[in-house]
Amino acid sequence: MTIAKGDRLPSTTFTKMTEDGPQAVASEEYFAGRTIAVFSVPGAFTPTCSAKHLPGFIDKADALKDKGVDEIACTAVNDAFVMGAWGKSAGADGKVTMLADGNGDFAQAVGLTMDGSKFGLGQRGQRFSMIVKDGVVTELNVEAPGDFKLSSADHMLGQL
Numbered sequence: 001m002t003i004a005k006g007d008r009l010p011s012t013t014f015t016k017m018t019e020d021g022p023q024a025v026a027s028e029e030y031f032a033g034r035t036i037a038v039f040s041v042p043g044a045f046t047p048t049c050s051a052k053h054l055p056g057f058i059d060k061a062d063a064l065k066d067k068g069v070d071e072i073a074c075t076a077v078n079d080a081f082v083m084g085a086w087g088k089s090a091g092a093d094g095k096v097t098m099l100a101d102g103n104g105d106f107a108q109a110v111g112l113t114m115d116g117s118k119f120g121l122g123q124r125g126q127r128f129s130m131i132v133k134d135g136v137v138t139e140l141n142v143e144a145p146g147d148f149k150l151s152s153a154d155h156m157l158g159q160l
Contacts, residue, residue, distance in 0.1 A: 002111035003130075007137050010109040014075065014099035017084025025099060027106070031135040034070040039129040039151055040107065042114065043121055044078045044086035048148050053127070054090050060153035061095035067160035069131075073097045077104040077124045101125060112142065127151050131159065 003009070014025040030036070039057060041049035057064075057072050064072060072095065076083060080100040087098035107113045107125030116124045129151035131139040139159045141150035149155065 002142075003137055003140065005137055005140050008135050009132060009137065012101075012106045012109050014101060014106065015080040016097060016099055017080045017087075022080040022100075028135065030073075030099075031132050033134055035068055035134075036132045037064055037069045037072045037129070037153075037156055038132055039072075039074055039153075039156075040101075040112065040125040041074065041076045041127060042116060042124045044076050044082050048127075049076070050086070050090065052148055053151070054086070054092065054096065056153040058090060058092055058095050060157060063157055064153065064160070067157065069160070071097055073099050075099045075101045075106060075125065077101050077107055114145070129156055131156065 009027055009031055012027045015022045016025050041053050043049060054074055061072055074096050078100055079102045083098040083100040087093060092098060101107055104113060104123055112126045112128055114124050114126045127143040129141045130137050141155060143151050
Protein backbone atom coordinates (compact mmCIF):
# COMPACT_ATOMS: atom_id res chain seq x y z
CA MET A 1 0.00 0.00 0.00
CA THR A 2 1.32 3.44 -0.94
CA ILE A 3 1.68 6.01 1.81
CA ALA A 4 -0.74 8.93 1.66
CA LYS A 5 -1.11 12.42 3.07
CA GLY A 6 -1.95 12.15 6.76
CA ASP A 7 -0.10 8.86 7.23
CA ARG A 8 2.72 8.44 9.72
CA LEU A 9 5.99 7.33 8.15
CA PRO A 10 6.87 3.72 8.90
CA SER A 11 9.86 2.90 11.06
CA THR A 12 12.93 2.24 8.90
CA THR A 13 16.65 2.90 9.05
CA PHE A 14 18.65 5.03 6.64
CA THR A 15 22.41 5.35 6.53
CA LYS A 16 24.33 8.58 6.09
CA MET A 17 28.01 9.10 5.52
CA THR A 18 29.85 10.99 8.22
CA GLU A 19 33.52 11.82 8.77
CA ASP A 20 33.64 8.71 10.98
CA GLY A 21 32.06 6.48 8.31
CA PRO A 22 28.51 5.23 7.75
CA GLN A 23 26.02 6.07 10.51
CA ALA A 24 22.57 4.53 11.00
CA VAL A 25 19.69 7.01 11.09
CA ALA A 26 16.43 5.78 12.65
CA SER A 27 13.48 7.34 10.83
CA GLU A 28 11.39 7.77 13.99
CA GLU A 29 14.12 9.87 15.61
CA TYR A 30 15.08 11.75 12.44
CA PHE A 31 11.56 12.99 11.66
CA ALA A 32 10.42 13.58 15.26
CA GLY A 33 9.45 17.15 16.12
CA ARG A 34 10.67 18.67 12.87
CA THR A 35 9.51 19.58 9.37
CA ILE A 36 11.52 17.70 6.77
CA ALA A 37 11.39 18.10 3.00
CA VAL A 38 12.23 14.65 1.61
CA PHE A 39 12.82 13.77 -2.00
CA SER A 40 13.59 10.41 -3.52
CA VAL A 41 15.50 9.80 -6.73
CA PRO A 42 15.90 6.55 -8.67
CA GLY A 43 19.68 6.73 -8.37
CA ALA A 44 22.65 8.85 -7.44
CA PHE A 45 24.65 10.22 -10.36
CA THR A 46 21.85 9.43 -12.85
CA PRO A 47 21.03 12.11 -15.46
CA THR A 48 17.83 13.82 -14.26
CA CYS A 49 18.72 13.28 -10.61
CA SER A 50 22.13 14.93 -11.03
CA ALA A 51 21.21 17.64 -13.52
CA LYS A 52 17.88 18.79 -12.05
CA HIS A 53 16.51 17.11 -8.93
CA LEU A 54 19.35 17.41 -6.39
CA PRO A 55 20.61 20.77 -7.75
CA GLY A 56 17.10 22.23 -7.47
CA PHE A 57 16.92 21.43 -3.77
CA ILE A 58 20.45 22.71 -3.18
CA ASP A 59 19.61 25.98 -4.96
CA LYS A 60 16.28 26.39 -3.11
CA ALA A 61 17.52 25.23 0.33
CA ASP A 62 17.39 28.68 1.90
CA ALA A 63 13.95 29.45 0.43
CA LEU A 64 12.58 26.14 1.77
CA LYS A 65 14.06 26.81 5.20
CA ASP A 66 12.59 30.33 5.16
CA LYS A 67 9.17 28.69 4.72
CA GLY A 68 9.57 26.48 7.81
CA VAL A 69 11.52 23.44 6.61
CA ASP A 70 14.03 22.37 9.25
CA GLU A 71 16.00 20.03 7.02
CA ILE A 72 16.04 18.75 3.44
CA ALA A 73 16.80 15.08 2.83
CA CYS A 74 17.55 13.22 -0.37
CA THR A 75 17.11 9.47 -0.43
CA ALA A 76 17.91 6.83 -3.01
CA VAL A 77 18.41 3.08 -3.15
CA ASN A 78 22.18 3.47 -3.09
CA ASP A 79 24.76 2.81 -0.39
CA ALA A 80 26.02 5.49 1.98
CA PHE A 81 29.39 5.70 0.22
CA VAL A 82 27.75 6.54 -3.11
CA MET A 83 25.27 8.96 -1.54
CA GLY A 84 28.10 10.68 0.36
CA ALA A 85 30.22 11.03 -2.78
CA TRP A 86 27.27 12.31 -4.80
CA GLY A 87 26.41 14.89 -2.15
CA LYS A 88 30.01 16.12 -2.04
CA SER A 89 30.31 16.33 -5.83
CA ALA A 90 27.03 18.28 -6.04
CA GLY A 91 27.84 20.71 -3.21
CA ALA A 92 25.03 19.44 -0.99
CA ASP A 93 26.97 19.68 2.28
CA GLY A 94 25.09 21.87 4.75
CA LYS A 95 22.08 22.13 2.45
CA VAL A 96 20.75 18.62 1.74
CA THR A 97 21.26 15.57 3.94
CA MET A 98 22.01 12.49 1.86
CA LEU A 99 20.18 9.46 3.31
CA ALA A 100 21.05 6.11 1.78
CA ASP A 101 18.23 3.58 1.51
CA GLY A 102 20.71 0.88 0.53
CA ASN A 103 18.35 -2.10 0.63
CA GLY A 104 15.28 -0.13 -0.43
CA ASP A 105 13.59 -0.64 2.94
CA PHE A 106 12.18 2.90 3.05
CA ALA A 107 10.98 2.81 -0.57
CA GLN A 108 9.27 -0.53 0.10
CA ALA A 109 7.77 0.61 3.41
CA VAL A 110 6.14 3.66 1.80
CA GLY A 111 5.03 1.62 -1.24
CA LEU A 112 6.96 3.70 -3.74
CA THR A 113 9.29 1.29 -5.49
CA MET A 114 9.98 0.89 -9.18
CA ASP A 115 11.61 -1.80 -11.28
CA GLY A 116 14.60 -0.32 -13.08
CA SER A 117 15.86 -3.69 -14.28
CA LYS A 118 15.64 -2.78 -17.96
CA PHE A 119 18.17 -0.01 -17.20
CA GLY A 120 20.38 -2.25 -15.04
CA LEU A 121 19.21 -0.59 -11.84
CA GLY A 122 17.12 -3.36 -10.25
CA GLN A 123 14.54 -2.38 -7.64
CA ARG A 124 14.68 1.33 -6.81
CA GLY A 125 12.64 4.06 -5.21
CA GLN A 126 10.35 6.09 -7.44
CA ARG A 127 10.93 9.78 -8.00
CA PHE A 128 8.84 11.59 -5.38
CA SER A 129 8.91 14.28 -2.74
CA MET A 130 7.07 14.78 0.52
CA ILE A 131 6.80 17.19 3.37
CA VAL A 132 6.89 15.40 6.71
CA LYS A 133 5.89 17.16 9.92
CA ASP A 134 6.73 15.33 13.13
CA GLY A 135 6.71 12.01 11.26
CA VAL A 136 3.42 12.61 9.41
CA VAL A 137 3.21 13.15 5.64
CA THR A 138 1.51 16.49 4.95
CA GLU A 139 2.29 16.68 1.21
CA LEU A 140 3.11 13.85 -1.21
CA ASN A 141 4.19 14.34 -4.82
CA VAL A 142 4.74 11.17 -6.86
CA GLU A 143 5.99 11.47 -10.43
CA ALA A 144 4.69 9.47 -13.37
CA PRO A 145 7.45 7.31 -14.88
CA GLY A 146 9.92 9.50 -16.74
CA ASP A 147 8.47 12.79 -15.44
CA PHE A 148 10.11 15.48 -13.34
CA LYS A 149 7.60 18.16 -12.30
CA LEU A 150 5.74 17.41 -9.07
CA SER A 151 8.74 16.35 -6.99
CA SER A 152 10.82 19.47 -7.70
CA ALA A 153 11.92 22.02 -5.14
CA ASP A 154 9.95 24.69 -6.98
CA HIS A 155 6.72 22.69 -6.74
CA MET A 156 7.35 22.05 -3.05
CA LEU A 157 7.91 25.75 -2.39
CA GLY A 158 4.42 26.37 -3.72
CA GLN A 159 3.01 23.90 -1.21
CA LEU A 160 4.50 25.60 1.84
